[in-house]
Amino acid sequence: MSQPYLEITGLKKTYGFKPVLRGIDLAVEQGQRMALLGANGAGKTTLLRILAGLTEPDAGEARIGGLDIARDAQLVRRVVGFVAHQPYLYDELTAMENLLFFGRMYAVKGCKEQAIILLERVGLAKRAKERASALSRGQAQRLALARALLHAPRLLLLDEPDSGLDEDGIALLEALLDEHIRGGGAVLFTTHQLEHAMRWSDRIGLLSGGRMTYQSETDGLEAGSVRQAYQEALR
Amino acid sequence: MMFIDQTLAILWKDIRCELRSKQTWMGMGMFALLALVIFNFAFDLRADNKAAIAPGALWVAFVFASLLGLGRTIAAEREKGLMDRLMLCPVDRKAIYLAKLLGNLLFIGVVEVVALPVFAALFNVPLFGALLPIVLLGTLGVATIGTLFSAMAAATQARELLLPILVFPLIVPVVIGAVRATGDLMVSSVNQPPWIGLMAAFDVIFLSVSMLTFEFVIKE
Numbered sequence: 001m002s003q004p005y006l007e008i009t010g011l012k013k014t015y016g017f018k019p020v021l022r023g024i025d026l027a028v029e030q031g032q033r034m035a036l037l038g039a040n041g042a043g044k045t046t047l048l049r050i051l052a053g054l055t056e057p058d059a060g061e062a063r064i065g066g067l068d069i070a071r072d073a074q075l076v077r078r079v080v081g082f083v084a085h086q087p088y089l090y091d092e093l094t095a096m097e098n099l100l101f102f103g104r105m106y107a108v109k110g111c112k113e114q115a116i117i118l119l120e121r122v123g124l125a126k127r128a129k130e131r132a133s134a135l136s137r138g139q140a141q142r143l144a145l146a147r148a149l150l151h152a153p154r155l156l157l158l159d160e161p162d163s164g165l166d167e168d169g170i171a172l173l174e175a176l177l178d179e180h181i182r183g184g185g186a187v188l189f190t191t192h193q194l195e196h197a198m199r200w201s202d203r204i205g206l207l208s209g210g211r212m213t214y215q216s217e218t219d220g221l222e223a224g225s226v227r228q229a230y231q232e233a234l235r
Numbered sequence: 236m237m238f239i240d241q242t243l244a245i246l247w248k249d250i251r252c253e254l255r256s257k258q259t260w261m262g263m264g265m266f267a268l269l270a271l272v273i274f275n276f277a278f279d280l281r282a283d284n285k286a287a288i289a290p291g292a293l294w295v296a297f298v299f300a301s302l303l304g305l306g307r308t309i310a311a312e313r314e315k316g317l318m319d320r321l322m323l324c325p326v327d328r329k330a331i332y333l334a335k336l337l338g339n340l341l342f343i344g345v346v347e348v349v350a351l352p353v354f355a356a357l358f359n360v361p362l363f364g365a366l367l368p369i370v371l372l373g374t375l376g377v378a379t380i381g382t383l384f385s386a387m388a389a390a391t392q393a394r395e396l397l398l399p400i401l402v403f404p405l406i407v408p409v410v411i412g413a414v415r416a417t418g419d420l421m422v423s424s425v426n427q428p429p430w431i432g433l434m435a436a437f438d439v440i441f442l443s444v445s446m447l448t449f450e451f452v453i454k455e
Binding site: 052053054055056074075077078082084089091093101105131 | 237240241244245247248251252255256315316317319320321322323324325326327454455
């Protein structure tokens with residue numbers, strides 16, 4: 001077994017008096033996709049925000065590619081691509097300008113060429129010069145995906161990436177995840193769609209009440225057993 | 236090198252967004268012009284009281300117009316979740332501060348360029364070349380503190396109320412210096428403190444403290 005690319009040990013986070021994460025342990029290897037399931041408020045987004053460096057944990061440790069997320073935050077940001085459940089684009093900038101701006105933030109070499117390739121890949125080449133505000137929800141989400149891939153991250157953190165995407169968008173997302181994995185990357189994503197979790201991941205984890213209550217390899221797993229664990233967690 | 240490029244990239248983005256939305260400049264400009272016009276009609280301007288009234292009117296217009304723009308510096312990005320997106324990038328937080336400060340200086344500067352000739356015409360005062368360093372230093376002081384506290388206020392719900400409450404007490408030395416230095420240009424007086432030096436000293440302190448603390452202010 002290879003060294004985990006993402007390794008989380010005893011991660012805890014409390015907002016005020018409300019514990020959101022109560023000691024999370026998980027590992028994702030290179031070339032592996034892990035799906036996180038859980039009800040609203042289970043702590044999925046908080047976990048991803050901590051890994052992306054947006055929120056500081058109260059306790060525990062997380063390492064990405066051997067880098068500590070707290071001590072080496074700036075280096076970690078270079079190897080992580082993040083897609084939130086909202087696209088978070090600059091409405092006044094065009095699709096191309098959005099990518100060029102973030103390309104400069106990540107000091108991407110050959111940024112314009114890379115942006116053109118990615119816009120083509122996500123099916124937005126013809127809308128490159130249109131403002132982000134003119135894009136539909138699904139198109140904006142595709143642009144957010146392109147932005148997350150612009151600096152060739154090793155780890156993709158995706159918070160409900162399937163929200164707002166039509167069937168073509170879902171197929172595109174699946175293809176992009178496959179390409180990323182074939183390139184040796186790792187993926188951790190959250191979703192409410194059990195079907196997507198089963199199809200896109202190598203492992204499934206279930207977060208409930210701030211704890212990882214269920215983890216299993218997807219291969220050979222029956223959706224029924226996950227659904228049962230999910231229902232039990234909701235009780 | 237990367238620090239400069241990232242600073243310029245954020246500045247470019249802010250300018251482009253503002254040029255297309257025109258939300259900040261228009262409001263600031265209209266406020267400054269309206270304030271000058273109203274002050275002009277409200278006071279009984281005479282040659283002997285002009286030096287006492289005109290500098291105050293000018294700086295009230297500039298400071299309040301600046302606060303209108305400063306309030307939107309980070310609030311607009313935070314409201315849309317874009318500040319988080321920016322924080323995900325491997326960018327030095329000082330670069331974000333510097334870019335926001337430069338953007339604010341530019342926006343306020345444009346408003347001042349428009350408002351100064353109107354001020355000169357309405358208050359019948361010549362535009363001295365010596366007014367330039369006073370306006371520059373005064374604006375820098377207001378923008379430096381305003382940019383820092385706009386990040387702090389943007390995280391709260393009552394940001395429109397909180398920003399002036401936080402900023403006004405701190406910029407008092409700079410505003411007093413700016414008003415008195417502007418007044419000295421109209422009527423030369425003896426034994427005045429070195430207002431410009433005082434403003435420059437406060438600007439340096441404000442800038443240093445703001446650069447050092449901005450990182451902690453925008454952290455969740």
